[in-house]
Amino acid sequence: MSGLLNFSSNMFVVAFFLYCAAFILFAVAIMGRRWSNRDPESHRRKWGNIAFGVSSLGLVLELTYFFTRWAGGGHIPVSNMYEFMSFLSMMVMVAFTVVYLIYRKTILGLFAVPITIIIMAYAAVFPQEVQPLIPSLQSYWLKIHVTMAAAGESFFAIAFAAGFMYLLRTVNFSSTDKKDRRQQRWVEIVFFSIILVISFIITVFAFRAAGYESVFTQTKASGTAGQTTSVTQTVEYKLPPIVAPYQSKIESYQPFLGMTKPLFSAPSWMNGINAGRKFNTIIWTVISGIILYGILRLIARKPLGRAASPFLDGIDPDDLDEISYRAIAIGFPIFTLGALIFAMIWAQVAWGRFWGWDPKEVWALICWLFYSAYLHLRLSRGWQGRQSSWLSVLGFLVVMFTLVGVNLVIAGLHSYAGTN
Amino acid sequence: MMKEVIAFKNTKCECGHQNPVGTVLCEACGRPLEEQDRESNEVLEMRYDGMARRSQRANPNFIDRIWNFFSSVKIAVYMIILTLLGSMLGTIFPQENTFLNIDPSTYYKETYGTAGWIYYKLGLSHTYESWWFILLLVMIGASLVICSLDRVLPLYKALTKQRILKHKQFLTRQRVVYQGPVELESKEWVEQASVHIKKRGYRVHTLDNALLAEKYRFSRWGPYVIHIGLIIFLLAVLARGLPGLHMDQHVAFPEGEIKHIPNTSYYLKNEKFTVEYYSEQDLPKEFQGKNKVLPKLFKTQATLYECTANCNDPSKQPTLKAVDHHNIEVNDPMDYKGLKAYQFDYDLTPVLRSVKPSLVDKKTGKDYGTFQLKIKDPERNYKVGPYSLELKEKYNDFGLDENGQPVTKTPNPNAPAFLFLIKGPNLPAEGVHYFYFPKQIDKERFQQDAINAKMNGGSVPLELDVKGMGNVDLSMSTTYLNIRVDKAMPFVWVGAAIVMLGLILGFYWQHRRIWLRIDDGNLTLGAHTSKNWFGIRREIAAILRKMNLEVDEKSLDNGGNHS
Numbered sequence: 001m002s003g004l005l006n007f008s009s010n011m012f013v014v015a016f017f018l019y020c021a022a023f024i025l026f027a028v029a030i031m032g033r034r035w036s037n038r039d040p041e042s043h044r045r046k047w048g049n050i051a052f053g054v055s056s057l058g059l060v061l062e063l064t065y066f067f068t069r070w071a072g073g074g075h076i077p078v079s080n081m082y083e084f085m086s087f088l089s090m091m092v093m094v095a096f097t098v099v100y101l102i103y104r105k106t107i108l109g110l111f112a113v114p115i116t117i118i119i120m121a122y123a124a125v126f127p128q129e130v131q132p133l134i135p136s137l138q139s140y141w142l143k144i145h146v147t148m149a150a151a152g153e154s155f156f157a158i159a160f161a162a163g164f165m166y167l168l169r170t171v172n173f174s175s176t177d178k179k180d181r182r183q184q185r186w187v188e189i190v191f192f193s194i195i196l197v198i199s200f201i202i203t204v205f206a207f208r209a210a211g212y213e214s215v216f217t218q219t220k221a222s223g224t225a226g227q228t229t230s231v232t233q234t235v236e237y238k239l240p241p242i243v244a245p246y247q248s249k250i251e252s253y254q255p256f257l258g259m260t261k262p263l264f265s266a267p268s269w270m271n272g273i274n275a276g277r278k279f280n281t282i283i284w285t286v287i288s289g290i291i292l293y294g295i296l297r298l299i300a301r302k303p304l305g306r307a308a309s310p311f312l313d314g315i316d317p318d319d320l321d322e323i324s325y326r327a328i329a330i331g332f333p334i335f336t337l338g339a340l341i342f343a344m345i346w347a348q349v350a351w352g353r354f355w356g357w358d359p360k361e362v363w364a365l366i367c368w369l370f371y372s373a374y375l376h377l378r379l380s381r382g383w384q385g386r387q388s389s390w391l392s393v394l395g396f397l398v399v400m401f402t403l404v405g406v407n408l409v410i411a412g413l414h415s416y417a418g419t420n
Numbered sequence: 421m422m423k424e425v426i427a428f429k430n431t432k433c434e435c436g437h438q439n440p441v442g443t444v445l446c447e448a449c450g451r452p453l454e455e456q457d458r459e460s461n462e463v464l465e466m467r468y469d470g471m472a473r474r475s476q477r478a479n480p481n482f483i484d485r486i487w488n489f490f491s492s493v494k495i496a497v498y499m500i501i502l503t504l505l506g507s508m509l510g511t512i513f514p515q516e517n518t519f520l521n522i523d524p525s526t527y528y529k530e531t532y533g534t535a536g537w538i539y540y541k542l543g544l545s546h547t548y549e550s551w552w553f554i555l556l557l558v559m560i561g562a563s564l565v566i567c568s569l570d571r572v573l574p575l576y577k578a579l580t581k582q583r584i585l586k587h588k589q590f591l592t593r594q595r596v597v598y599q600g601p602v603e604l605e606s607k608e609w610v611e612q613a614s615v616h617i618k619k620r621g622y623r624v625h626t627l628d629n630a631l632l633a634e635k636y637r638f639s640r641w642g643p644y645v646i647h648i649g650l651i652i653f654l655l656a657v658l659a660r661g662l663p664g665l666h667m668d669q670h671v672a673f674p675e676g677e678i679k680h681i682p683n684t685s686y687y688l689k690n691e692k693f694t695v696e697y698y699s700e701q702d703l704p705k706e707f708q709g710k711n712k713v714l715p716k717l718f719k720t721q722a723t724l725y726e727c728t729a730n731c732n733d734p735s736k737q738p739t740l741k742a743v744d745h746h747n748i749e750v751n752d753p754m755d756y757k758g759l760k761a762y763q764f765d766y767d768l769t770p771v772l773r774s775v776k777p778s779l780v781d782k783k784t785g786k787d788y789g790t791f792q793l794k795i796k797d798p799e800r801n802y803k804v805g806p807y808s809l810e811l812k813e814k815y816n817d818f819g820l821d822e823n824g825q826p827v828t829k830t831p832n833p834n835a836p837a838f839l840f841l842i843k844g845p846n847l848p849a850e851g852v853h854y855f856y857f858p859k860q861i862d863k864e865r866f867q868q869d870a871i872n873a874k875m876n877g878g879s880v881p882l883e884l885d886v887k888g889m890g891n892v893d894l895s896m897s898t899t900y901l902n903i904r905v906d907k908a909m910p911f912v913w914v915g916a917a918i919v920m921l922g923l924i925l926g927f928y929w930q931h932r933r934i935w936l937r938i939d940d941g942n943l944t945l946g947a948h949t950s951k952n953w954f955g956i957r958r959e960i961a962a963i964l965r966k967m968n969l970e971v972d973e974k975s976l977d978n979g980g981n982h983s
Contacts, residue, residue: 129704135750333923352762359511369504380493
């Protein structure tokens with residue numbers, strides 16, 4: 001790796017820690033309002049400004065990471081999962097900065113900055129080498145299409161943050177009424193989903209730091225009657241195998257907590273070599289997610305939604321609703337241009353068809369249809385506040401599935417190298 | 421008749437204006453028309469400025485009912501959601517068109533088991549071509565047209581004939597309201613205020629004690645512009661299904677050969693195909709030494725010819741004229757008058773084009789001479805020295821059927837074989853049959869000598885032999901190009917551009933209006949915006965501050981819908 005690329009990776013790490021610091025400072029700005037001998041409003045303003053300053057510095061460093069990697073790698077760093085996710089995290093910060101400058105709501109930082117932190121950490125799960133571009137990616141549309149799409153999506157991330165804040169602010173967490181209970185449960189589910197992502201990242205990094213590895217081989221016979229050829233594939237597990245690939249042999253198994261062989265094999269319909277490994281990762285994520293959630297519940301001694309809602313005391317819910325809507329209104333045209341129109345132009349140039357119902361294309365369309373439905377419901381049917389906040393939360397889930405889920409589960413033409 | 425009379429009676433406002441049936445707010449003064457509505461203090465429903473729409477006609481007939489159905493936003497949202505869910509279903513398993521050569525009736529069952537079989541049986545393996553999906557798109561198209569017409573006309577009417585002086589209730593029931601005493605004389609206050617409002621880009625109309633300020637009205641047309649763009653887009657997409665507007669085929673072009681592009685008057689020659697891979701040092705460390713190959717470039721140097729004469733006469737050679745030359749790469753197709761050629765695939769297996777075998781006497785080794793044998797279109801008769809060779813049979817892909825008879829398995833020249841009848845000195849009068857396999861590997865595999873001996877009841881004294889690679893003409897590679905014509909594309913792009921224009925108009929500007937009137941030294945101000953209430957409150961607070969009225973931005977909020 002050249003010196004420039006090394007410098008670039010360092011900038012990435014420093015930016016990451018600055019965002020973490022900014023998150024803590026935003027928390028101080030919000031929570032410290034009730035500390036003794038101070039005026040809550042001036043405390044919030046002072047610490048909010050410091051926090052915003054730190055997060056902006058982080059953004060400057062992440063931009064430095066981006067442009068130095070561009071210079072060092074010779075092409076715009078949005079061509080694999082690591083690069084795309086870090087770019088997305090950067091755009092979320094840009095979107096946050098834009099919305100923050102419009103509305104000046106300190107509390108927004110407390111919810112938007114963690115999104116960036118999580119996406120950045122998630123990016124670091126993937127291989128970080130600069131890879132040369134395959135012919136289909138050698139186009140200036142790569143720059144335009146991917147960056148614009150990510151910019152639009154990052155505004156949806158801000159809408160998600162504001163929408164979720166609205167819910168935390170307005171759901172009645174002390175009520176035992178059936179309707180309120182349902183709202184509380186869903187808020188808790190959103191928290192749990194976020195925790196799942198965090199625990200996935202933590203688990204991967206913990207075992208990576210420990211240098212864990214087990215290897216399996218799978219031999220598959222293929223071909224028609226008479227002539228059969230068998231192909232043997234190897235798969236490396238970086239997490240202790242609870243589940244082995246379908247019909248596989250253990251090549252090497254590093255014992256973990258007294259476990260010396262997998263507990264069971266993947267079912268027959270998960271017959272791909274990597275399906276078992278992915279299933280294993282999901283099991284680990286769920287286990288560690290439940291543990292992490294349990295720990296947080298023990299600390300908070302109440303559901304996380306109820307524990308988080310006091311942070312939002314004194315915040316005008318209408319403002320949150322408006323921020324969420326405004327973020328979508330800003331992001332929607334950008335998303336349309338970047339993720340659909342530019343995508344169509346590039347597809348026309350590269351593959352000869354502007355639309356081919358590739359899973360990624362379809363999911364971009366699904367996102368677009370979802371937010372169109374949101375806008376119609378809001379503008380013409382008066383869906384506001386709670387309903388539209390839930391939609392903005394759900395919408396971001398759809399966006400994340402489009403960006404991550406499609407690559408991991410469905411793949412197709414847009415599969416990045418190194419997404420395994 | 422009776423009904424109409426009642427309707428007329430109900431829609432006449434106290435200001436004397438006669439409103440059409442279905443009007444919510446008087447078209448002139450903005451006073452609510454419904455009795456109950458007048459007693460309420462709720463924020464007014466300002467959609468389309470309370471104008472009547474066609475879809476609100478009193479006694480709908482059949483056509484009205486269809487109109488009403490498609491003009492409903494609720495129905496439109498349902499259709500959007502259904503399309504969304506349908507699209508999701510289509511991504512569960514790969515669609516049929518992802519594969520070039522499969523039999524879907526067995527493929528899905530074999531690859532994905534029972535779930536795949538059900539998927540195929542439900543027709544989801546071609547979701548996006550299925551009738552219900554297309555129908556949904558067509559219905560969305562209809563909804564786009566009717567929704568827009570139903571709303572844009574009344575909205576246009578409302579916005580082009582606005583009155584300056586509005587009913588007081590119209591103002592106090594806006595979402596942004598301010599009421600309070602003013603010190604100056606009413607006309608003077610209005611005049612001073614209009615200066616400050618104008619500074620913020622508003623067009624201001626005043627009438628004695630009343631004022632109407634408005635800006636960015638064009639933003640209101642945004643949604644309708646989007647819809648027009650979408651309609652053009654959808655029509656263009658549907659038009660691609662019409663014959664003649666769309667062509668899509670994959671054609672193989674062996675290197676160095678001029679080949680006709682089916683169903684066109686064009687021929688294309690693949691001058692040279694190049695594939696390059698990244699070298700080891702270009703790859704990241706992780707990939708090095710792992711035999712991982714990453715392609716860098718696929719390039720076909722192509723020349724396009726147009727046929728000018730003898731195009732449809734198989735007995736004559738067509739006259740070709742070179743019209744275009746292009747290095748076709750991925751992301752850089754050839755484009756000649758709407759005919760496009762995209763790099764799609766390649767095959768590096770060498771293909772035999774012609775050989776120059778010598779006719780040799782097996783015993784003496786005497787060489788009687790050579791002749792050129794073209795693999796694809798061989799001539800029928802050859803003369804070599806004193807011998808004559810007549811081509812009796814040609815097999816592109818030689819094989820033996822279950823009865824031991826020679827057959828050609830595929831039309832591809834994988835294992836070409838030629839059956840000659842040779843006549844000449846020292847041969848029987850009727851000649852000998854001679855099988856010739858130009859490829860050494862086939863010659864051994866099919867035991868050429870044994871076949872020939874068996875056919876003639878003894879060894880043949882002659883032999884065809886290619887002496888050296890100089891007598892072999894190979895096409896080193898084949899490029900596969902995707903040949904396309906898409907005449908509807910310009911309309912697709914125009915539609916997309918209009919959508920984008922509408923999005924920008926509608927989302928990045930907001931139509932803002934401020935009404936105010938002063939009655940007996942008391943100011944009543946109401947304001948409305950299509951979006952961004954936060955912004956208009958801030959603006960009005962700033963304007964009022966200029967007029968020495970200190971107000972909290974938030975206190976201007978009168979509640980109600982934040983659309």
